[in-house]
Amino acid sequence: MTLLASNCENDPVDVLAGDWMSEGNMTVRAGTRVNGQMDAYEPTFLEALEPALPYIAKHRIKVAVNAGAADTKKLHEVVTKLVKAKGLDLSVAWISGDEVLPQLLEAQQRGDSPFENICTGEKLGDWQFEPIYAQAYLGGLGIAAAFAKGADVVVCGRVSDASPVIGAAYWWHNWRRSDLDQLANAFVAGHLSECSSYSTGGNYTGFKDLEPLGCSGGEVSVNTLTSQFLYEIQGPWYFNSDVTAILDDISFEHISTNRVALRGVKGDLPPPTTKAGITAKAIYQAEMHWFITGLDVAAKARMVETQIRTLLAPQISSFLHLDFQIIGSVPENPSNQNAATVDFRVVAQARRAEDLTPAKFVRPCIDPIMCAYPGATPHLDLRQAFPKEVFEYYVTLMPQSDLSHQAHLASGEIIDIAPPTETKTYPKHQPTQHVTANALDLTSFGQTVKAPLGAIVHARSGDKGSDCNVGFWVRYADEYSWLRSLLSSAFLKEYLLGDEYRGGRVERWEFEGLRAVHFLLKNHLDRGSI
Structure with missing residues (x-):
């Protein structure tokens, strides 16, 4: 944050958006909150914020982060004191509504929903563990509302990874909920930036190409962005509380060094539900x-x-x-x-x-x-x-209308964020094509030599709960017909998973604009994040 904020005169920054949340620290911080051993927000955010604050104040840079983890109100108090101690004129707001265990359990007792686990299909009533904390994934409009009311820093708990970017863009461009294509593009931009260095070469299978840079400078390229794009997505439908991004026509275009354009993202209505993660007693x-x-x-x-x-x-x-x-x-x-x-x-x-x-x-x-x-x-x-x-982790869906999403301003004013009035219910499973259309005979590509798939193919995997995904892509267009003919669901099960395949559902989709084949493996991991 300090590097970006201090260089604002040379490279202007309007908003700093930060993602501090994962399923792993959701469970750990939930346990911390319940047992009261220590503060349940993410302390590394303060390490990043404190030296950057003078530059943030000087250049009037907005900040939106989800570092509140399981105690956003406490983080707000700490940041407010830090700002005052430095004598800075910055207004700090916070977002509530992500803590949902009481209303979730009450709805379960009323029989409103069985709260099925979206990874395993298990019903919450059959879960063998005792829930102690639950957080819903909020959208970005609370952040936008706080910015519009003059907040400089907005701290959140479990807003989605991309929500700080969505909220910043919604505020900056003065969008409406009906601006679905714009929201979807902001959503994907948030996804591409949510894990910071992943889009510049972190966790990138072409890392050897970065060695002339000392493996530290990184780069922004079509390949590094393709790697991050394929990380943790579920298929061509990408859901958020504010919008659904339709990704089947996505592509990247190289513009110049470290400058890449994103193309083809379309927007659709958000689902009526949002994801909720439940942490069990340790x-x-x-x-x-x-x-x-x-x-x-x-x-x-x-x-x-x-x-x-x-x-x-x-x-x-x-x-x-x-x-x-x-x-x-x-x-x-x-x-x-x-x-x-x-x-x-x-x-x-x-x-x-x-x-x-x-x-x-x-x-x-x-x-x-x-x-x-x-x-x-x-x-x-x-x-x-x-x-x-x-800690055990259980992933389910709950109605957005059951949430009490609010923005709390420094003045004491509280802004209620209404759920979307127009939504769309999507099929339970993503579109799937187990083999490519018009698959070519692999022998038609000429003579072959035996080599690891990774010799010419990039790959990136991710996980959400006990689901995981993996995407494979090639660098050159003339290789793609071979890749999608090779990578059927059956090939993945037999040759890539081997003994690891235990009969679970596999969903497959082709991203032609990325020269990529993507797989979602349902409930493939051992009970997800613990």
């Missing part, structure tokens, strides 16, 4: 690691797993989850011991910390050492082997 997890080296890795793993299971038998019934994993692989002819070693991980979860005490978990995991496989070596750092809190 459970406990412990894990133990062994190192397996050399030949017969699978046999050695079977041996030590059998021994550990035998010793754990008296308390296995108290575990919610127990898993044995081989992490890594050994090459055919390794040249050193590190290359010949894999990590064997034992992980257990239980409702009570006392069910994972050292006597009940560490001892049974480590006692086989004298009778285990040859070269048996347990990890001697046992800090992860002691029980720690983890």
Whole structure:
């Protein structure tokens, strides 16, 4: 923030929009809020804001962020005090309405909705965990209303990742709710900027192309933006509380160095619902690691797993989850011991910390050492082997009309943000095409050599709850007919997922303007973010 704000005279900035929220810190901060151990907002926002404040005040830059996490009101108080301590003339507002556990549980008790998990199909009443906190994903119009009333800094909790950009654009351009194409373009712009350096080369499979830049300068290019675009989307329909972005005709155009145009985004009405994430009362997890080296890795793993299971038998019934994993692989002819070693991980979860005490978990995991496989070596750092809190996360939908979305101004005035009056109910699943239309015979492309798919194909994956997605794209137009003919849903299941495919629903879509094939894997991950 300081870099951008301090350079405002040379590179003008009207609004600084920041995204501090993820499903991971939603659950962690929810636990923090409930147990009261510490402040439940994101403290790294203050580290970014404090040195930038003099420049923000000098250049009258607006700020909108979702760093409030699970205690937006407290963050507002802290930021207000910080501004006053510096003697700056800045008005600080905050957004409420994302905390929804009471009305969600009341609606469930009334029978208004079963609150189905959008990843698993499970009903909330059948969930085996106890909800302690819930947050709905708000749109950006509360931010816009606060800016319009003179706020300089607006802090939010669980507005959607793109909502700070949507709110800023709505205010700046004086849009109306009916300006759907404009809102949709702001929405996608917010998606492209929400994870900061991801659009400039972070998590980019073409990272080697950035090595002349020292892998730190990054770049804004068609490929880096395609990578970020494909991150965490669900398909050609992209939903937000304010608008639905229709993405089937999206493309990027290179304009000049670090300048790329976004094309083809269309807007449609928002859904009547918005996503809500529910955090459950903490459970406990412990894990133990062994190192397996050399030949017969699978046999050695079977041996030590059998021994550990035998010793754990008296308390296995108290575990919610127990898993044995081989992490890594050994090459055919390794040249050193590190290359010949894999990590064997034992992980257990239980409702009570006392069910994972050292006597009940560490001892049974480590006692086989004298009778285990040859070269048996347990990890001697046992800090992860002691029980720690983890949180379950449940994703559902709730009506926008049930939310109390409000903007709280520095003056004490409260602005009510009404839900959208016009909405559209969309099918439960995204449009899907398991094979490309008019697929070509792969032998028609000429002679081939065996190589990793990543030798010529870029990819980017993401996760939302226990759903995950992955998009593949090629750099050149003449490669795309081959890519979409190759990447059918069946190919993904058999060759790319292999043993990881467990029969779940796969949705496939082609983004021709990006030369990309995208897959959504429903409920593919282990219960999502914990």
